[in-house]
Amino acid sequence: MKIRMINPNASAGMARLLDAAGQRVKAADTALEVIHLPASVASIEGAADGVQAAFHLLPAVARGQAEGVQGFVIACFDDTGLDAARELAEGPVIGIGEAAMHAASMLSVRYSVLTSLPRSIHIIERNMRAYGLDRRCARVHAADIPVLELERDPAHYQRLLALGRQILEQDRSECLVLGCAGMSQWARPLQDALGAPVIDGVQVALKWVESLVGLGLGTSKLLSYRAPLQKQS
Amino acid sequence: MKIRMINPNASAGMARLLDAAGQRVKAADTALEVIHLPASVASIEGAADGVQAAFHLLPAVARGQAEGVQGFVIACFDDTGLDAARELAEGPVIGIGEAAMHAASMLSVRYSVLTSLPRSIHIIERNMRAYGLDRRCARVHAADIPVLELERDPAHYQRLLALGRQILEQDRSECLVLGCAGMSQWARPLQDALGAPVIDGVQVALKWVESLVGLGLGTSKLLSYRAPLQKQS
Amino acid sequence: MKIRMINPNASAGMARLLDAAGQRVKAADTALEVIHLPASVASIEGAADGVQAAFHLLPAVARGQAEGVQGFVIACFDDTGLDAARELAEGPVIGIGEAAMHAASMLSVRYSVLTSLPRSIHIIERNMRAYGLDRRCARVHAADIPVLELERDPAHYQRLLALGRQILEQDRSECLVLGCAGMSQWARPLQDALGAPVIDGVQVALKWVESLVGLGLGTSKLLSYRAPLQKQS
């Protein structure tokens, strides 16, 4: 099974982290390729960055589709360009934000999200509302650590742990969703320390794409996600 | 990986169908056992049937937990006894109703549900609202075929196909969710005929439980799903 | 008029308290019988307990129906087994949770609920959302007192009073709903002390069942609450 995970920013370092996480959990017969987008923004911190990233994402999805990729993961918690990517792909396309939030609502009655920067909160809240999953979410918090810092400085773990404790307590939440692909590597130690599920959307999205492809399920091409129209010139 | 799928009614025949579906799609290293509950109701058609089924489901979950089962699928589209089962299990517990509806909302912008009997509609609608997934659902329809009839008479396929066509058209829906475990075997032919994703929650739930167990994720035991309290006597 | 109030747990003591409350407020021509379910759980603290209780509730409703009972009160704030009970009864069936919350929304613009244990909060919140009454509810709180303790130790009143004061203040609420049948006896003194309506669902549900029966209104048997189907054997 041919799966592609796209890190929609320009960070090769983050792609390596994602690749490490993905190769560890993928099925034996999955050919997983993790790519980043060198022409995209260095990191996605807000809506304008998201527009840049989505623009560079689309040809990568189209290329994947042409190369026979059967399912895609979009590895940014903002689910950047998700609907547009679905127009270009036949197989399932899952964003790590939606994957994590759907999973959280099957493992707990109430979850909280911890993302990197405060300016991303409204984007996550808007997605969540579109998915309907805001009803199960207590609140979206920001650690106030830039995305690339997360990747560069593992010492941020202590701050995430302290915040996680405080959030579960204050929000009466029972599950923590990590709101940034760059936090992926800390999901397991945080879960062990907090005694509650800590969800990394990267891993969940990858496994769910594998699942759906394996079951013969893909993106509906009936109307909304049909391929873009060719324009009259 | 030890997974148990529980058909919460008393039908051995339906359990055999579920087992066939499950064995076909499970991972190689998954030990899947599909059980039914001989003391339960013959089929779950309404809330009183659901109470009976949930009552017989709980000891089966407790026994599974004692036997080292790592994840459970509840194979009734009403997600019968789901919250209660989560109190007894450590691993993930997924209902086929929720699995199908979560999947539908990642493969389409708008889905419809086709269940067996009209009296189940309000139960499904209530669950859907609790999950937040009503926003993406156009409508829940009933084929008006009793659950056990579905299993016994494959000729019902033609009726499901005709209804499926009509529903996608009238509801402006882009994905069809099969709202009864007994429809599982028709998911693929319906999908091929309708040209839109047709989702069988049995298969999706099984694969997602496998995914979550594999990632080390289980039911949050922090509060709401903690084990039942021992009573003072 | 023949009314039956069912305490769906096994506590005879709580049934006696409920009986005392009920006999005091019932209409002169109401024949009220309060029963408990000796085979049920000692108290309902969570979803698994609720499944047990609902299972034992159903034959009690069926028996009542056969004996000519015209209306039922389910005396657990979780409204345990409510939909299932309605399938078995012809007359109205009201849960004390719904009664209290409906009343609160006609006496105030914003109410809060104070229940016994934190693990019950999500059950009440889910019911409330199904009824639509979450819009008027500020928050559900738990006193963290086990149900049977409430009944056994009247000294808990002081704690409820302190919590009630704090809740109205912090939530900007104008009405307090007592979220446990075992708090029934303290409704009046709390109301006098707090200077705001304090609602005990036991009394409200009883009077409303009387009202509806008196007006010739019963449970709709048109579809969703129709009697359970007889199964093919």
Add this chain to the structure above:
Amino acid sequence: MKIRMINPNASAGMARLLDAAGQRVKAADTALEVIHLPASVASIEGAADGVQAAFHLLPAVARGQAEGVQGFVIACFDDTGLDAARELAEGPVIGIGEAAMHAASMLSVRYSVLTSLPRSIHIIERNMRAYGLDRRCARVHAADIPVLELERDPAHYQRLLALGRQILEQDRSECLVLGCAGMSQWARPLQDALGAPVIDGVQVALKWVESLVGLGLGTSKLLSYRAPLQKQS
């Protein structure tokens, strides 16, 4: 117990009908007085009529309060002036619209409303949303019969019956709420003919006000419904 039902329009004829309905169902020890407001509009058909009626309603409530009235029913399905009336009363004040809709949601999973004129639909829908009860309502319909016609021409019954049949069918509803005080007298025959609960808010509101007064419950005076402030002059 001293209860006053206020018909907020100027129709003495409608007040007589309401009085007949009320005297028939009230408790033996209830002193029920039904009044109309001669200076008000002839009937309440839209928001401007509602403002007129509310204006004339307030002194009637204030007078009732001064005369020791313990509970009020506002007998217009629009629940005209309800919040304002609550500022003036100590006891419960219930509108027939809210009473009927709350009752419907305890007797069925899904109800429809049949009111007199199309222009009232948006007012009822707005109230319903404020109460949270829109989730249980399929749709609000209008018979397109002016309010006073209803009262004058009993031949309208056949039209209501035909509409009721059609509405329950088309809306998949299980309960019919009569959306106008002037339809009160037809609740019972419609219920008998339709085989589903048909709810007249006049009777329900009266019985519920009796219930709440009897239980010592009144309008919260903590903040929002506090008596109007005296103005500096």
Add this chain to the structure above:
Amino acid sequence: MKIRMINPNASAGMARLLDAAGQRVKAADTALEVIHLPASVASIEGAADGVQAAFHLLPAVARGQAEGVQGFVIACFDDTGLDAARELAEGPVIGIGEAAMHAASMLSVRYSVLTSLPRSIHIIERNMRAYGLDRRCARVHAADIPVLELERDPAHYQRLLALGRQILEQDRSECLVLGCAGMSQWARPLQDALGAPVIDGVQVALKWVESLVGLGLGTSKLLSYRAPLQKQS
């Protein structure tokens, strides 16, 4: 263009403030007349006051309509009598509450409201929910300053400023909506001090009414806002 702004209370002083604000921002060719209602309540603080004000508002709208007024502003943040006024007018009728909240949701992702008295909060919240704009509102706060005090004592500015700072911080809001016509004069200095948009509905409503009139848009007279029916006598 002939525009009338109606202060629905009896305060000539507030009308003068409104007139000053309006004349400053109106278009050159707008003939703006600001009136107050001498027979109305001195200030609108709660629902009963609102009923009085709406009653006196209606003839003023009818008179304006007869005099050729092309658009109306209702200058009370509660949007007193708004729906009723629309039945009497042909042109647009905008309340300052709705104008401010609509504007806030186009200038920020999340706004808070600061009104005068706590008893008005539930009225504003109910309107907001009817408009759909509650989703973007963090919370409605009250400065606890009576309406006429605001007008009389400019020293209240310091209190509003301190509250504004605290509200933006605590609510994670990005825009402050002034919830009382009497705060109009402080919008600009507050905005300069807070570094975030501070919205005065008086000015926005006036400009928007001008806009809509200029574009040939008026109140829909198709059904709900049709002129009140003439009554049979």
Add this chain to the structure above:
Amino acid sequence: MKIRMINPNASAGMARLLDAAGQRVKAADTALEVIHLPASVASIEGAADGVQAAFHLLPAVARGQAEGVQGFVIACFDDTGLDAARELAEGPVIGIGEAAMHAASMLSVRYSVLTSLPRSIHIIERNMRAYGLDRRCARVHAADIPVLELERDPAHYQRLLALGRQILEQDRSECLVLGCAGMSQWARPLQDALGAPVIDGVQVALKWVESLVGLGLGTSKLLSYRAPLQKQS
């Protein structure tokens, strides 16, 4: 006052139509410039087109901001790139979709949208839900006419008129929102023919941007719409 209206597709013809509409209704002292984006897609029909358009929109907004533009209109009914554009602008940025829907909810109790292509419906519905304005919208319809056809063939007017009639009737709507910038020129004749407000967001958005700029109101730069972060290199 310097206002820029951006047609985010590549059609110079549509920009000319927008310019004609804008120059006709702008204030005398407004310097309005209407631009299109030659490198963008020919028309925006779906999410992938939207990503392209948003990408080309951002430098145009940045340039405008640098040139002293005080307010922006985004002239695509999908409100393409709206949040991202707000990060780049200091003044107000209004999309024609949101403007039309906000206006509709102040002129009617219930509106319908008529857009060009069915595949745009879900995008409009998602925006509408984010704005909260779905509560007032009956339904979004598509005329099934490609965007550029609208512009090229004025004969489409008859089809729009017939659809408008049918929509208002079937949806019980009282206001029609034109869901495509290319329909702008038909707003007035449709309004005259339908006897109900027909709203063209192009004109409304322009006037409202003028209004907000004139009142000194701009986009909140407090957090979510702050300028994009400069990346570390």
